Amino acid sequence: MKKLFIIVLSLFLFSGTAFSAMIIKLGVVTKPGSAQNIVSEKFKELIEQRSKGEIQVKIFHSSSIGTETEILQQIQMGAVQMGVITGGPFDTFDPIVRVINYPFIFKDNDQADKILDGPLGDEILKSLESSGFKGLCFSENGFRNLTNNKTAVKTPEDIKGLKIRVMSSALHNEIWKALGANPTPMPWPIYTELEQGVIDGQENPLWVMEVYKFYEIQKYMTLTRHVYSPHIDVASLKWWQTLKPEQQEMIQKSMKDAAVFQRNDNRLKDADRIKLLKEKGMQIEANPDIDAFRAKVLNLKNIDLYKEPKVQALLLKMLD
Ligand code: PAF
Secondary structure, eight states: OHHHHHHHHHHHHHOHHHHHOEEEEEEOSSOTTSHHHHHHHHHHHHHHHHTTTSEEEEEEOTTTTOOHHHHHHHHHHTSSOEEEEEHHHHTTTOGGGGGTTSTTOOOSHHHHHHHHTSHHHHHHHHHGGGGTEEEEEEEEEEEOEEEESSOOOSSGGGGTTOEEEEOSOHHHHHHHHHTTOEEEEOOSOOHHHHHTTSSSEEEEOHHHHHHTTGGGTOOEEEOOOOOEEEEEEEEEHHHHTTSOHHHHHHHHHHHHHHHHHHHHHHHHHHHHHHHHHHHTTOEEESSOOHHHHHHHTGGGGGSGGGOSHHHHHHHHHHHO
C-alpha cells in the first residue's frame, strides 16, 4: 500500500506531461457513432498521439453542454475551446455561411471537397474570425434528405403543409417555406417530437436515419439531396491566440486529417444505409423530381438573407 502511495505521489510530482497536459473541451450535440462524433474521436486520437499526451481532448457529446447555438456562444467566450458544428446554426453568427448552405449549390461530394478545401472554403473559414471563431476545416454531415410520416414525396406538391423540423437557421426556414412546407425550427435532438407527431418530418443525411433509428418513426424518405451540409470544425479564436505556433499547427493538421478520414468513412457507408433503411421498412423515393424542387428555390438568392455585399458577391461567384 505504502509502495503504491509513493508511486502515485512521484507520478504526481515528477510527471510533467501527465499533470500539465492541456485539456481541450470539444462540444457536439450528437451521440457516439454520429458523423460529428467520428470526426471528434479521430481528432482526439491523432492530437493525443502526436502531442505525446501533452494535448488532451475531452469530448462533450449528446448536447451535454447545450445546443449547437449554445456551444458556439461558449466557444466565442473561450469557455469551450472547440466544436464540430453543422453549417445551419452558424448562419446567425456569420451570414457568409449561407453561401454554402444554399440549396442545390453542390452537385456531388467531389465538387463539395474541391470548393470547401479550396480558396472559397478558406475565405469562409477566415471570415469566421470576425465573430470570434478560428475556422479550421470542414468535415461532413452530408447531403440532406427529407423524411416524413404522412405521405410519399416525389414533387414539391406532395410537401404542401407538412410540418417539417428545420435547424435553427433563418435560411433553412426560408428553403422549406419556398418548398411549400410548414417549417418548424427546433434544436437537436428531435426523436420524441417526431414520435409524438409534434412534427411530421425532418431532413438530414442518411447516417442520421440509421444512428437515431428514425426508421422506427418515419415511413417515407425522399432522396432530395437539397443541401450539402458540412460541419464547420472550429476553435475559439480567443483561446487559439494563446497557443504556440507549433501547437496551432499540430491542432490544425490533426483536425484536417480527422475531417478527411470522416468524410471518406461517411461516404463509404452510405450505400449500405439505403439498404438497411429499406430493410427496416422505410419507403424510399430515390428519383424525386429534382428540377421541380430546384425551380421552387430559384429565387432564394434575392432574399434579404443574401443582401450583405460580401455574401451576395460570394454566392454569385459560386452560382456562376
Ligand atoms: O439536423 C441537425 O440539427 C443536424 O444535421 C445534426 C443532426 C445535429 C447533425 O449535425
